[in-house]
Amino acid sequence: YWDPEYVVKDTDVLALFRITPQPGVDPVEASAAVAGESSTATWTVVWTDLLTACDLYRAKAYKVDAVPNTNDQYFAYVAYDIDLFEEGSIANLTASIIGNVFGFKAVKALRLEDMRLPVAYLKTFQGPATGVIVERERMNMFGRPFLGATVKPKLGLSGKNYGRVVYEGLKGGLDFLKDDENINSQPFMRWKERYLYSIEGVNRAIAASGEVKGHYLNVTAATMEEMYERAEFGKALGSIIIMIDLVVGYTAIQTMAIWARKNDMILHLHRAGNSTYSRQKEHGMNFRVICKWMRMAGVDHIHAGTVVGKLEGDPLMIRGFYNTLLLSHLDVNLPQGIFFEQDW
Incomplete structure (x- = not known):
């Protein structure tokens, strides 16, 4: 699984891991262990490897660099053959790349820093449902950023008072208001009540301002059937946008993007839950x-952080997130944390 002479193919999926080996474990050995566990290997040698072309399907750790200003961390570059992954499935991709490998004994800590996804693999995914240009056309808003806000308090309002906040915010100049990540269908305000009052607020604000307005309706729920029902009702009310939370899972996210x-x-996707694994x-x-x-x-936009406010973030890192989401081609930019050239 260690092959420093490996020549990366255009169709390879590439991953960059930050590896902290256990004391006494060579960083190359740890990198090879990560490549093996995230592809074909297990904890021991098995004769069944001889039943397939294991050399093709093995991931290859091909480069290890020391992380600057550390004495026990290393960047490990790992290449995966494209045939290791099911087409169009984030769930399958993540089952390999971030599956069992993060609990591997050979490493004290492991962080996935960046990936390069080949165009041949990207083309099997839907991608964003509409995109920023279509959104601007629907909002009839050009030449300036959209201005939005989140309803506060996010929990505890009745449906009628929630709709009042939506109306006042939009009439005051906002383009959008939105549900927050944990407002779904609680006893103090069921989802249908919130949708009805929110869209009433949107329509009244449109009439008062003469501008197109909107409200992100959170359709996150316990089951796909319930999410479909909420999304269909929002559409029937005339909403142009719905939102989901990252915590619904990769399969549910892809499914709602297709819908x-x-x-x-x-x-819209709220990144709820990401800091449980991204902040360290x-x-x-x-x-x-x-x-x-x-x-x-296939989501149209996602919370990508800010350099001000209550959440952690530095300017270069956040700019890297924005560029990753917006640009059609990414060049290597180490200050922004972009380790691979990426053609979308």
Whole structure:
């Protein structure tokens, strides 16, 4: 699984891991172990390897660099043959790349920093349902950024008072208001009540301002059937946009993205839950990778962070997130944390 002479193919899926080996474990050995566990290997040698072309299907760790300003961390570059992955499935991709490998004994800590997805693989995914140009056309708003906000308090309002906040915010100059990540269908306000009052607020604000307005309706629910029902009701009320939370899972996200495209709706993703694995600098996963996966999955936009406010973020890192989400071609930019050239 260690092959420093390996020549990377255009069709390879590439991953960059930040590896902290256990004391006494060679970084090359740890990198090879990560490549093996995330592809064909297990904890021991098995004779059944001889039943297939294992040399083809083995991931190859082909480069290991020390992380600057550390004494026990290394960047490991790993290449995966494209045939290791099911077409158009984030769930299958993640089952390999971030499956069992993060609990591997050879490493003290492991973080997925970046990936390069080949065009041949990207073409098997839907991608964003509409995109920013279509959104601007629907909002009839050009030449300036959209201005939006989240309803607060996010929990506890009745449906009628929630709709009042939507109306006041939009009438005051906002283009959008939105549900927050944890407003779904609680006893104090069921989802249908919220939808009805929110859209009433939108329509009244449109009439008062003469501008196109909108409200992100959170359709996150316990089952896909319930999410479909909420999305269909939002569409029937005339909403142009719905939203889901990252915590619904990769399969549900892809499924709702397909629904949004078929139904000509904009789909927003709230990144709820990402910091449980993206905030630690030595273990977990960089949010940059989530940005790439969600672009593949087909959401139109996602919370990507800010350099002000209550959440952590530095300017270069956040700019890297924005570029990852917006640009059609990414060049290597190490200050922004972009380790691979990426053609979308």
